[in-house]
Amino acid sequence: MARVIVAGLGPAGSDLMTGAVRDAIEQTSRRFIRTRRHPAAVAVEPAESFDDLYDQASSFEEVYRAIVDRLVAEARAGIGDVLYAVPGSPLVAERTVELLRAVPGLDLEVLVGLSFADLAWDRVGVDPLAAGVRLVDGRSFAVDAAGERGPLLVAQCDSAHVLSDIKLAALDAPDRSVAGRADEKVIVLQRLGLLDERVFEVVWAELDHAVVPDHLTSLYIAEMGAPIAREVARFADLAGELRRRCPWDQEQTHQSLRGHLLEETYEVLEALDAVDPDSLSGYEELEEELGDLLYQIVFHSVLAAEAGQFTLADVARGIHDKLKSRHPHVFGSSDSDHAAPDDASQVLVNWEAIKREQKGRASVMDGIPPGLPALLFADKVIHKARSVGVVPDVDTATVAGRLYDAVRDAQAAGLDAESELRAFANTIGDRIRACEISSL
Template sequence: MPSPHTAARIVVVGLGPGSTQHITDEARVAIDRIPHRHLRTSVHPSAHLVPDATAHDDLYETADSFDDVYVEITNRLIEAAREHGEILYAVPGSPLILERTVRYLQERASDDEGIEVDILPAMSFLDVAWARLGIDPVEASVRLVDGHEFATAAAGERGPLLVAHTHANWVLSDIKLAVEGADGADPVVILHALGTDDEQIVHTTWAELDQTIEANHLTSIYIPQLAAPVGQEYVRFHELTRTLREQCPWDIEQTHETLIPFLLEETYEVVDALHALDPDNPATDDDLIEELGDLLFQIEFHATIAEQQGRFTIADVTQGVHDKLVRRHPHVFGPKDGDMANAGDTDTVLSNWDEIKRVEKNRTSVFDGIPRSLPSLAYAQKVGRKASKVGFDWPNVDGAFPKIVEETGELSEAVGQGDNDAATDELGDLLFAVVNVARHLGIDAELALRAASDKFRSRFESVEQLAAQRSIDLRTSNLEILDGLWDEAKLIVSNPPN
């Protein structure tokens, strides 16, 4: 066992791109000298040069994500180094090229955990790739991208790109789908098993990218140029918002406050478009696409104002919501043995969400975080639901119904006394009681009232049509005539003609 005052040491070597002739003498000496050896994976042509090594391939079969694999390998290596004092860790290619475990080890060492990481230089697959492609990566400004992160890491890029970690055909498919504007005839080069006897340099097209060869851990691709950058449409939209803010007189005058009515209006128009969706009619998607775009513009507008003020950018917004969603989905992204790892139903997911949110926000009241700007019915429903979660509620709807009768009586009394302030107060209590009944029945009060309002509107529009057909002036007609038209309209709306 090492002395408690001696740092545990991890010597990292690279096994080169594949052929045994590409491994350095320095790495061979380290392998021979250090008896406690580890391999990230034994699935590499030169892995046999590290005898009696502990491989960590089992994690690739059991972990939920590649990042989980890399974190656990890091933990294992540190534990082994503390046990033995010094260990050797061998990785494919170069330790400094797309080796996340090495990066994690360096981060842990920089946190002064009593760990030293010694990285020996090695030849990577890149050296062979540049030779086979016949290019100087510096002069050509080639960008190296991880295939697992292509959609985000290559955002806004047009090329040239060298994409590694394309170890399976589904990864190639994801890459292909990430570039919506790509021409199927765009050239791409598949680099397979470089520096080995099985080496293949395959010139193909974007359309055939995931259908040309059977990809594995020794596969990468070279993209000379994309017809359209990854994420091009959103980048163009982002730049357009900046341009409008800088050059349009109306846009320049706007503030966060003046934009609030437009934000609300666009939100409601999205809701209308959602209600109008017809699963059997794809054409109804057009309105939703347009309204979502208008709402997205409002979000970009607010972020652009903040960016000009030097406060934050749209990148802060997207990063913030990304990280928040990861934190609040521990059953998806968290450790398997975590307290909230098992969430097999919606109720558990929502309960976990509320608890994580409460801790994050350091909230002292159950009502903290409910926006006061919500529409009144939605606000009342949320307030009632939050109180219910701490036990302040009737056990079922039978307890909520009598409150409607009670509040109706109190409202009638206030109206009878001619007390307008009291009537306003009692009317609010009555509405709140009705919302509580809706909540117990699992009915969204906002949607229920909206549906009732739409029904009334449809019937009254039928009344208007009937009156017009019969030359009846609604404004001068008595209540008996109006009631008769209303009863007819109810039948028409309930039983529309075929």
């Protein structure tokens, strides 16, 4: 297998490229460049770019994996060294390099280049080590900046919707007024090292209106008014403190909390029934009940952490990764064997198939809790039957058959049989109470 040489083109024009990168370009004839949308791209020509992949792929991750597959295939052809040029430094925000490092047996050489961050430190006048600056990705700002107070250098702010998402996340400051936060300023850095370089301040409220972003736009945030996801972190800390200091919390186990978990779940269901999207009523009670249910989840995570098994972060990471793996049609998984869904029913079919593969289950029926209420159990069974193309032969002459058929009719109408029966029973209950009052 031939060698793949990754060369960093620096943050601006070819004048900021290193001598080692220049030499590698001159000495290598098989050249590739991630994108020609870079001021120093001309120095690599003639080269093949991967710009067309950005238009064809459904996600950046799909683009990066396709690039790596092509580079590895070229290297395995054994014709000669392969040069792969990337903007900035290969060691800063370059996902393709991460993927290349993970390829077994690949002979990889990385030639570092000047990063946009090196110029940014000079323009904002800070020592990143002394100031404790953290570099985050603008495309995933709400996650990457969670819990951070700053300073932050935000890279890849390359579109208006990215700036808008950053602004909305930053203005979500529960312990400060939104108005006060909106009037504070953030530093915008554009095209550093080029003749049309711009470094200026803009108030948060105008970030996605006053800035025309491009692929060489970044932000410097000296201080966040409140850390993103701060309330969740405070809540988790409180649950841990209660476990350490409250006699009742100290006595609890996973088993002793079962009844509380069930009770809080039913109270959430009751609150959901009271929500009216048209009048916007019921949401206050739903918010409270969801908080009570969340406490049960956090409490079980605290107990598991004590046992050395998992933490709340592991729970969040696990459900994140599971949902992502079960939605290949959304996240562009190139190795998925499942057909792209045309509608919601096909999504469910794929979901069940992927779930069986991941869980190693022999049947889609495996994993349905046998203790579910009968109507809910029937609802699950009907969904499972539909996912594998089974059409049950239902004898509606029996009570059980009529109940099963009623659940199926409710599904067809987009209704939940359990909730419908409960609501109907509550209506009868109201009539009983009215009759009782009238008889007094």
